[in-house]
Amino acid sequence: MKKDINAKLTRNTQRTLDAFFDAMTALLGEKPFTDISVNELCERAGYPRATFYNYFEDRDDLLTYCWTALSKQADLADLTSTEPEHRVDTTLDAMADLLESNAESLHAILGNNPPEGPMFANLRSFIERQAHEIIRTCIDRDRFTLPADLIADHYANTVLLVLDWAYLRGHTLTREQLHDYTHILLRGVE
Template identity: 85%
Template sequence: MLTAMKKDITGKITRGTQRTLDAFFDAMTALLQAKSFADISVNELCERAGYPRATFYNYFEDRDDLLNYCWIALSKQADLADLASTDPEHRVDTALDAMADLLESHASRLAVILKNNPPEGPMFASLRSFIERQAREIIRTCIDRDRFTLPVDLIADHYANTVMLVLDWAYLRGHPLTREQLHDYVHTLLRGVEAA
């Protein structure tokens, strides 16, 4: 699910629009590797992207809007195949693997960005919020409704928060886990720590 942006990117995008979006994406990711998100100005983004401020504001409301677009662009790289056709007992694992693959494929860039942007800061708060929304939407569409008596939205929130908690622990807070451990942690937390 794409979140609302100033520029509608849900339909067909022209090559010119894609070039502009790519330039601002590249500018943001390059600057995040050099400094804190809080210290990045719209002027710097425009200078780095090679576009005037007017163009920036034609596409984005503000820096946060561009950052959200960056998460959208990265999430398109995740292989979130048709989860509804996956067996119910494997759906959370499939979504978890897709999100972990995405984070791992950008591990070196993420490590540099972490040096300038602490996990408690606004940049990672934005990333966490985006991943939680994505996970919630993915899980909401693939929950086996017959297995639960609780409301689907509540179950989706619980699953998404658990997946995000483990991804955050492993990839953003520096507690490396094998893929098997990643799955074990999520399933243990979903069963309840008392049952483990």
């Protein structure tokens, strides 16, 4: 992305980002990601192509921004103060809350974009990077003899696998089951 969204954004910048976010999410609910053009995004957002390219490299870049904007809804600000044995559950719950709070949009998007398609590949990649970074910074390094990055990859992949199974592939799980499945899969490390 060409703008630093972690910096303080002007109202105009935020308004532009919101317009492209709304355009992408609306179009994803109507058609597959592969059928969405930059022209269509610009028309829906109400901005010229030049503005699009001032903010984003391409459609994939905008899609990644959309996931980033959605992820800011998750409350993962201070996992370091959470007890190490509860950090995976806290991460899992925050991500599940995010998916559940956007269930209607997710359902419409699922109807137009197959789980094995490029839109979900982008989403999985984003979730994996986010989960890895969150978990890598919160691992109790003294508990393990393995490298922290390797453990973070394992934890992030496991969290992603369970979320994918429950929310993207449509297997209905309770929160207790989400936690149980995750802990059972992680027992080899814990």
